[in-house]
Amino acid sequence: RGTLSIGTVSSSGSVILRPALRQFHDSHRGIRFEIYDGNTFRVLDMLGKGLIEIGIVRTPFKQDAFDCTLLPEEPMVLAYADTLADPSPGQTSLTIEQLQGLPLILYRRFDQLFHDVCEAHNLTPNLLCRNDDARTTLLWAETGLGYAVVPASAISPARLPQLQTKAIDEPRLRTQLAVITPKHRYLSSIARQFIDALTNPEA
Known part of the structure; x- marks a missing residue:
């Protein structure tokens, strides 16, 4: 059980609702989600302050402080x-x-x-x-x-x-969506599994 806090940009649209995330939910019934909508700069700010664990943002942005997984260019x-x-x-x-x-x-x-x-x-x-x-x-x-x-x-x-x-x-x-987490900060196993589900939908 636990809560996963995620910041997303409004243009993440159909990506955040991929079938793989339904499968993630089905296998993690105890997890609740706290979703915070904002533009890329607000999501980066929330990540920096530790208010969320995962950010879903759009390029371009300064990537130096984050571990980034880029989704396919569109x-x-x-x-x-x-x-x-x-x-x-x-x-x-x-x-x-x-x-x-x-x-x-x-x-x-x-x-x-x-x-x-x-x-x-x-x-x-x-x-x-x-x-x-x-x-x-x-x-x-x-x-x-x-x-x-x-x-x-x-x-x-x-x-x-x-x-x-x-x-x-x-x-x-x-443009590309990027799934990001702060470098050098602890990331829960649930967060890692969520990122895998989002970035590897065929896995």
Whole structure:
């Protein structure tokens, strides 16, 4: 028995709900979870203060003070309500140039990266809304107000079936989730087993 304290970013979405974690729960019925949501910087701060044992954050961040297990790299995607026009009909992805003129909803975490990429392509993005939470970004997209730019794993198709998604075909617009713990700090066996379940879903 025990409690596992975990800090997660809102864009961890479908990753934190992998079937492997259900299996972990089934084999550890005595474990309860304390989940703290926040952006990457808040999760890093909670880890540093010992308020949580495990953090699930997004790159980029300063990794020096942490033991990090990186999950597979993923693209940023464009998510939009099916009431909006398809910006690349018949295609499963779209180029950065095809975002020109679209009212975009952007998770502020990626603001600088996104602007740098647009500038490199001589584009001026039409930003309808910037915010601090991937869930807010998706909720705005769900209403049909605009097109959200989010990491692919932020979207759970079962929970947002009305959202269409297309990968943005731009090598620089990629990100990774990282499972992190502070270096040189005791890590419980349950925490280690949880990390194994999260990072090795086929094991």
